[in-house]
Amino acid sequence: MDLHISPDKTIGAVQSEFSDSFPGLKIVFFSKPHRAFKGSAAKFLVQEKDMSLKQLSPNIKTGQILLEPSTPVFQVERIFEDEFALHAQVFRKSGKSWLVTSVTDDLTLEQQQAKAASSENIQQEFVDPMDYREQA
Numbered sequence: 001m002d003l004h005i006s007p008d009k010t011i012g013a014v015q016s017e018f019s020d021s022f023p024g025l026k027i028v029f030f031s032k033p034h035r036a037f038k039g040s041a042a043k044f045l046v047q048e049k050d051m052s053l054k055q056l057s058p059n060i061k062t063g064q065i066l067l068e069p070s071t072p073v074f075q076v077e078r079i080f081e082d083e084f085a086l087h088a089q090v091f092r093k094s095g096k097s098w099l100v101t102s103v104t105d106d107l108t109l110e111q112q113q114a115k116a117a118s119s120e121n122i123q124q125e126f127v128d129p130m131d132y133r134e135q136a
Helices: 011-021 073-083 109-118
Strands: 001-003 025-030 063-066 089-095 097-098
Touching: 001 011, 011 025, 025 109, 063 073, 063 089, 073 109, 089 109
Parallel strands: none
Antiparallel strands: 001 063, 025 089, 089 097
């Protein structure tokens, strides 16, 4: 997947394009960075899908991100951070919940997608729409 980044593009547009290529995954943006293999604090989650990328990162430049299925999640997040000053994390669907992939950031997008697909029939009693705990 070739993801085009530009200052006027919205968070929602980036999220939609990413999820179209990786339906069991989603990219989520935060107002503060996180360390490798660590999750971001929920209080820094940016939920405004119509927010432009330049509102999130004022000095953002236009460019492309090539996301191959073989790209490790930590590298995806690092590209967003280093190239565009966007604080992003990849989440994986697990049953009806979305899990931050911080514990498994060394897995590729393809491997994360496979884990999401294998969890489609998981039934959970309590469903938190944005669960930050990594579950095996």
